[in-house]
Amino acid sequence: MKQAVRQPRNSSTTVLAAADRSDVEAYYRTIAAFFDAELADRRDLDLWRWMAQRHRGGRLLELGCRTGRVTAVLAMAVRELIVEARRPLTGA
Numbered sequence: 001m002k003q004a005v006r007q008p009r010n011s012s013t014t015v016l017a018a019a020d021r022s023d024v025e026a027y028y029r030t031i032a033a034f035f036d037a038e039l040a041d042r043r044d045l046d047l048w049r050w051m052a053q054r055h056r057g058g059r060l061l062e063l064g065c066r067t068g069r070v071t072a073v074l075a076m077a078v079r080e081l082i083v084e085a086r087r088p089l090t091g092a
Contacts, residue, residue, distance in 0.1 A: 036069050045073055052077035 031038075052060070052074045065071045065083040075081045 032067070036067050039069065045070070048073045049077075 048070045056077045057079050059080040059082065060074055060078045061082045061084070062071055062074060063084050065085045071081065071083055
């Protein structure tokens with residue numbers, strides 16, 4: 001049974017209803033296989049390599065790691081990498 005989600009008072013945050021959320025999740029499951037390829041031309045991995053080197057041997061927190069594209073770069077340099085992805089973006 002799907003439950004309605006109430007919008008908190010005095011909040012500008014948009015809350016998705018359960019039906020909308022399932023549509024969004026289905027969309028991301030569909031594009032997951034293409035997600036990294038789509039981001040390939042961003043040329044942002046050098047930034048993440050720099051960030052990892054700056055914190056070499058230290059600890060880093062990555063929020064929203066999704067496919068692990070950046071996670072793999074960060075993990076090579078830091079002592080401890082803490083990642084958070086409530087719903088990893090995978091094709092499964």
